Amino acid sequence: MKALTATRYGGVEVLEMADVPVPLPGPGQVQVRIAAAGLNPADLRLVSGVFKESAPLTFPHVPGSDFAGTVTRVGEGVERFATGDEVFGLGLARSAGSMASLLCSPPPFTTGTMAEYAVFEAATPAMALLPSGLPAEHAATLPMAALTALPLLRAWDFGQGMKVLVVGATGGVGGAVVPLLAARGVHVIATAIPEDEAYARRLGAAEVIDYRSAELGPETLRRHPGGIDALVNLALPGDALPAVAPVVRPGGRLLNIAFPSPGPATGFETLYTAARPGDLEEVGGLAVKGVLPDTVGRRYRLEEAARAYAGLVREHVPGKIVVTAGR
CATH class of the missing domain: 3.40.50.720 (NAD(P)-binding Rossmann-like Domain)
Known part of the structure; x- marks a missing residue:
């Protein structure tokens, strides 16, 4: 499959498209065909190496956390989702274990969303069914931003x-x-x-x-x-x-x-993000109602993902940048 990868620590210059094996779900995991993925500055901080002591990456590394897509395979023991379900959420690289644990429990590990397919932990509260009427691009802008905002408002x-x-x-x-x-x-x-x-x-x-x-x-x-x-x-x-x-x-x-x-x-x-069970479902509902508006500021295709991250660093774009699969 096509994926954006980094083979070493560095800036946006180390990101390039590559052919990598399609990740397969293990027990308790789901495979998702990515329809849209939202960019976050934290994606680049992991690649930069600033967290390499506490969250060392395994290379080649596929960046990306926010996503929306379709479940294409389910691993043993998964009952929460089924093949064909439309879902959205976020995840972090497994090597970023301590950071992912801060987001929620169980941690939302992923193989990286800047790819045609990614694998996620099915039990994490950082993934939910996509509400009817919520476009994938809009959904892919929400998880990290809204799950960071909710603890602020609770504080x-x-x-x-x-x-x-x-x-x-x-x-x-x-x-x-x-x-x-x-x-x-x-x-x-x-x-x-x-x-x-x-x-x-x-x-x-x-x-x-x-x-x-x-x-x-x-x-x-x-x-x-x-x-x-x-x-x-x-x-x-x-x-x-x-x-x-x-x-x-x-x-x-x-x-x-x-x-x-x-x-x-x-x-x-x-304050640090701490997603609770049901938070992402609440976020989806607020988006459908129009409380959380569509904030897509710029769109790129998957093959342009490196350019999208360069834009995140070098250009001023209000709102979110989204990469789409283009299918």
Whole structure:
């Protein structure tokens, strides 16, 4: 089968298309024919080698985590899914065991979604049946972003009228965080460049701050002298948080998921995705209802997957980049 592979650690230059054996499911696993796969920065971080001490890769490595597709084979003991089921979800390389365990239990291992076929653990809550009426491309943008957003919203009692600054609102995770907050009646203040303002408002932002033309902290306090209720950081590196933290009023919250994380001495809280059984089904339902909108910003064919990852690194694309099988 055709797959995007890396044969060594490095940047996007080590990614290339190759013919590799079709992965077969073992006990408790399913094989899926991939219809669409969403790109995530974490895919490239694994390939870069930044996690090679804690999550060493086995080469050749097929990147990719988010996906939607059709179950084509089931392994022994699998009852949750059957051949022909339309599914969506996410997975990580088995060699990234400790990282995958943070996502959910059982861990969502995969052979890599940037391929014609991939194998997944059937019992993981990070895979679910594709709801009727949800296109594969839309579904492939949801798992990592929405399963990261849900723990953020559970971390505090976000409610009607609260003022929340979302830094990185037009990125992949922002495409889930902003509409989910807006659905709760939160007054969302989004960071975005002028070209992306319409997109941020379509997600549900009530205000937009151009972070390139104004200092984020002073501009937020100029607009809201009493401070805001919470800051959700999806983009700033940890060492940049102290400068913007004063925008949060006393008793408010600063929630961070960005990499690299702030050090423990800073007192800032970093949250990690922890998917619960039923979370992905909830995500699918919210997408069908229109609460989680289609955030596809650019599409590529599987044979263009290396170029898609290059675009993720070198070009500004609001929303998600998706690779499709083209069948």
